[in-house]
Amino acid sequence: MADDARRLADDIDHDPRAVAELDARLGVIHGLLRRYGDDEMAVIEHGERAAAEVERLRGLDEERTRRQREDARLLGDVATAAEALSTARREAAGTLTMIVAEVLEELGFPAGVFDVAVGQRVAGAGEAAIEIDGDALAFDASGVDEVVYRLAPNPGEPARSLAKIASGGELSRVALAIKRVLAEADSTPTLVFDEVDTGIGGRSADPVGRSLWGLARRHQVLCVTHLPQIAAHADAHYRIVKRERDGRTVTEVERLDREGRIVELAAMLGGGPGDAAALASARELLDRAESWRAGPVAAGGDRSA
Numbered sequence: 001m002a003d004d005a006r007r008l009a010d011d012i013d014h015d016p017r018a019v020a021e022l023d024a025r026l027g028v029i030h031g032l033l034r035r036y037g038d039d040e041m042a043v044i045e046h047g048e049r050a051a052a053e054v055e056r057l058r059g060l061d062e063e064r065t066r067r068q069r070e071d072a073r074l075l076g077d078v079a080t081a082a083e084a085l086s087t088a089r090r091e092a093a094g095t096l097t098m099i100v101a102e103v104l105e106e107l108g109f110p111a112g113v114f115d116v117a118v119g120q121r122v123a124g125a126g127e128a129a130i131e132i133d134g135d136a137l138a139f140d141a142s143g144v145d146e147v148v149y150r151l152a153p154n155p156g157e158p159a160r161s162l163a164k165i166a167s168g169g170e171l172s173r174v175a176l177a178i179k180r181v182l183a184e185a186d187s188t189p190t191l192v193f194d195e196v197d198t199g200i201g202g203r204s205a206d207p208v209g210r211s212l213w214g215l216a217r218r219h220q221v222l223c224v225t226h227l228p229q230i231a232a233h234a235d236a237h238y239r240i241v242k243r244e245r246d247g248r249t250v251t252e253v254e255r256l257d258r259e260g261r262i263v264e265l266a267a268m269l270g271g272g273p274g275d276a277a278a279l280a281s282a283r284e285l286l287d288r289a290e291s292w293r294a295g296p297v298a299a300g301g302d303r304s305a
Helices: 002-013 016-036 040-106 168-183 202-215 258-268 276-294
Strands: 114-120 129-132 135-138 145-151 190-194 220-224 238-245 248-255
Touching (some): 040 129, 040 145, 040 168, 202 220
């Protein structure tokens, strides 16, 4: 064996190329040791980890491709569901437009004043989108539609967004009409209208009172109002007043009997204590409301009740 070693050493000594290759290999080994570990096993373990990472990175391309296919499939499902939802919304919008318009006529609006518009928004650059009928549309959890309630209270003028065109009184009556229609389709037990009479004049108040009374046939309706024409249609009338007691402000709620209602309605009409004319007007107002409620239109369950 010693002879073989000597011969190998002699061969290396006489082969400069082999010596250079060995030196280069030793340089690589020492470099790996300096960079990746103190011994051969540490270098080998690092190499195995590096090989596993390379394999993982190669798999990322496949994973990316798989996820892109999955994204495309999910977007297709979203588009199918959104298109079906849009179709159903447009049909419902037509029905809602017709029914709310009828109620608004009862509340003093001209025919055809109300409209429910269903539109869609084109997706912006870089925004997630689905394709429907060749258009790239923006979407969210509610679909691709933008629903706008529109009003055309003035003849000859186009319908515009309710939020932009309606006055306070118009907005109150439209809100009541929409709620009255939608309340027939839900099971909300109690509806609260806080000063639904905002911006409403005396001419419009009586139809609003009738509408609230009709809504109360299917729900409990609580209404805060300052208009006697609306208060006269209530099944129960409560007077709410604030008083100071022992240095503190307290609120008192009192249910009124019929005579108490007449006195309160007279005060709401602007009459002072004992004002005979205001009391007579209040009595007439309450009699008229009670007569209407007992009449055939209200008893028949018509929507104007």
